[in-house]
Amino acid sequence: MSLTNWASTWTFSATEVARPRTLDDVRRTVASSDRIRAVGTFHSFNDLGESAALVSLADMPADIELDEIAATVRVAAQLPFARIAEAIDARGWALANMGSLPHISVGGATATATHGSGLGNGNLSTSVVGLDLVTADGGVLHLDRADPRLPGAVVHLGMLGVVTHVTLAVQPRYRVRQDVYLDVPWSEVLADPIGVFGAGYSVSVFGLWGADTVQVWRKTRLADGEHGDLPATWRGGTRASGQRAIVGEDTDNVTVQGEPGAWHARLPHFRFDRQPSAQGEEIQTEYFVDIEDASAALAAVRALADRIDPLLLITELRTVAADELWLSTAYRRTSLAIHFTWRRQPTEVAALLPEIEAALAPFAPRPHWGKWFAMTEIGGLYPQFAEAAALVRELDPAGRFRNDYTRRVLGL
Ligand SMILES: Cc1cc2nc3c(=O)[nH]c(=O)nc-3n(C[C@H](O)[C@H](O)[C@H](O)COP(=O)(O)OP(=O)(O)OC[C@H]3O[C@@H](n4cnc5c(N)ncnc54)[C@H](O)[C@@H]3O)c2cc1C
Numbered sequence: 093m094s095l096t097n098w099a100s101t102w103t104f105s106a107t108e109v110a111r112p113r114t115l116d117d118v119r120r121t122v123a124s125s126d127r128i129r130a131v132g133t134f135h136s137f138n139d140l141g142e143s144a145a146l147v148s149l150a151d152m153p154a155d156i157e158l159d160e161i162a163a164t165v166r167v168a169a170q171l172p173f174a175r176i177a178e179a180i181d182a183r184g185w186a187l188a189n190m191g192s193l194p195h196i197s198v199g200g201a202t203a204t205a206t207h208g209s210g211l212g213n214g215n216l217s218t219s220v221v222g223l224d225l226v227t228a229d230g231g232v233l234h235l236d237r238a239d240p241r242l243p244g245a246v247v248h249l250g251m252l253g254v255v256t257h258v259t260l261a262v263q264p265r266y267r268v269r270q271d272v273y274l275d276v277p278w279s280e281v282l283a284d285p286i287g288v289f290g291a292g293y294s295v296s297v298f299g300l301w302g303a304d305t306v307q308v309w310r311k312t313r314l315a316d317g318e319h320g321d322l323p324a325t326w327r328g329g330t331r332a333s334g335q336r337a338i339v340g341e342d343t344d345n346v347t348v349q350g351e352p353g354a355w356h357a358r359l360p361h362f363r364f365d366r367q368p369s370a371q372g373e374e375i376q377t378e379y380f381v382d383i384e385d386a387s388a389a390l391a392a393v394r395a396l397a398d399r400i401d402p403l404l405l406i407t408e409l410r411t412v413a414a415d416e417l418w419l420s421t422a423y424r425r426t427s428l429a430i431h432f433t434w435r436r437q438p439t440e441v442a443a444l445l446p447e448i449e450a451a452l453a454p455f456a457p458r459p460h461w462g463k464w465f466a467m468t469e470i471g472g473l474y475p476q477f478a479e480a481a482a483l484v485r486e487l488d489p490a491g492r493f494r495n496d497y498t499r500r501v502l503g504l
Pocket residue numbers: 098099129130131132133134135136137140141149169170191192193196197198199200201202203204205206207208249250251253254255256368369460462463
């Protein structure tokens with residue numbers, strides 16, 4: 093049997109996945125393997141997760157322990173965000189944000205700085221206030237806010253061990269309404285990115301690079317009793333009635349538009365009870381640049397529109413607030429996230445990525461750790477990379493959790 097990831101863009105050398113049921117089983121599995129990595133929901137697009145041996149926590153207990161005094165929830169790392177969201181919402185609590193897909197595991201998502209959108213919203217890793225992990229020697233390590241290593245450990249790319257539990261900050265639950273504006277001129281985004289992305293709690297721009305207009309998805313956080321009605325026109329665009337798809341005409345898999353609802357039923361673009369996105373027939377790439385460089389960076393990519401659009405299903409632009417996590421793609425930089433959902437044309441996509449990276453080079457782009465990119469040796473993009481590398485060597489001196497990706501991309 094050959095094992096591949098969600099979009100079949102990486103075939104693992106391992107042919108099976110260990111599925112321990114207890115913490116002791118996890119410890120034994122790790123300690124008995126020379127090279128091993130945890131897997132989450134296999135939603136990364138590149139070889140980040142590659143290892144001779146793989147371990148899944150899918151058969152471990154589905155712990156969700158809410159602490160209403162501390163306003164935290166300690167959850168089993170293998171759980172998808174949707175399961176956590178449903179459980180805490182039922183008790184009156186919420187997370188600060190969600191990614192486009194609620195199917196992804198909290199352990200895998202926070203390991204790679206997975207994000208949603210919002211100028212004031214950090215990525216999903218910034219909600220992490222504690223980690224429990226099994227380290228290379230089979231030991232158990234708990235890191236919390238009192239430990240100065242936590243900011244270096246949260247975005248760990250699987251290099252520090254097998255994370256069994258993640259503790260997340262929670263807040264009182266809230267409602268959100270999302271509205272889609274059609275035919276907003278590109279020129280509005282280029283002229284005033286902060287105005288466009290500041291027009292909601294979470295804002296996403298969808299489009300093609302050579303088009304004249306884009307779609308803008310505005311997600312408004314509502315106070316109690318608010319309905320959140322937005323104007324029929326905004327920045328030259330028109331508010332859509334009914335449901336709109338991200339790609340094509342199929343609106344069945346997107347979350348409800350034009351009506352207020354629970355935070356977890358509106359912040360993700362895709363419904364948990366449906367197949368997401370292009371259903372695996374895609375490749376994804378994403379680069380993060382300083383929001384201050386947004387207009388210039390977008391203009392640089394638009395200059396390649398003729399090369400990009402024939403390979404593209406859709407581009408999405410989002411924002412991520414700056415944070416202090418050493419390997420976060422938004423480390424000390426409120427960022428514009430420039431995302432590409434490619435058609436499944438791997439050779440052509442791989443050939444184009446260096447051109448996009450050259451166009452973005454003046455803006456020191458940081459690639460999404462879990463998507464396709466061509467850049468190598470990018471530790472220098474992270475001011476605290478030396479400390480992060482030292483932490484990796486401290487917890488895993490023999491490189492049990494490292495692989496070709498960590499060598500190529502980080503020199504580790
Ligand atoms: C359709 C689709 C939509 C997406 N939308 C977004 C989005 O909105 N925003 C965004 O930023 N990204 C997005 N992504 C990318 C995705 O969120 C990341 O690639 C994420 O890391 C995948 O999580 P996973 O649970 O599938 O982890 P995997 O891909 O299985 O693993 C990712 C890495 O984490 C490590 N890992 C996983 N679990 C553990 C654990 N318990 N302990 C230690 N290490 C672990 C693995 O070893 C690997 O290195 C999307 C991907 C897809 C396919």
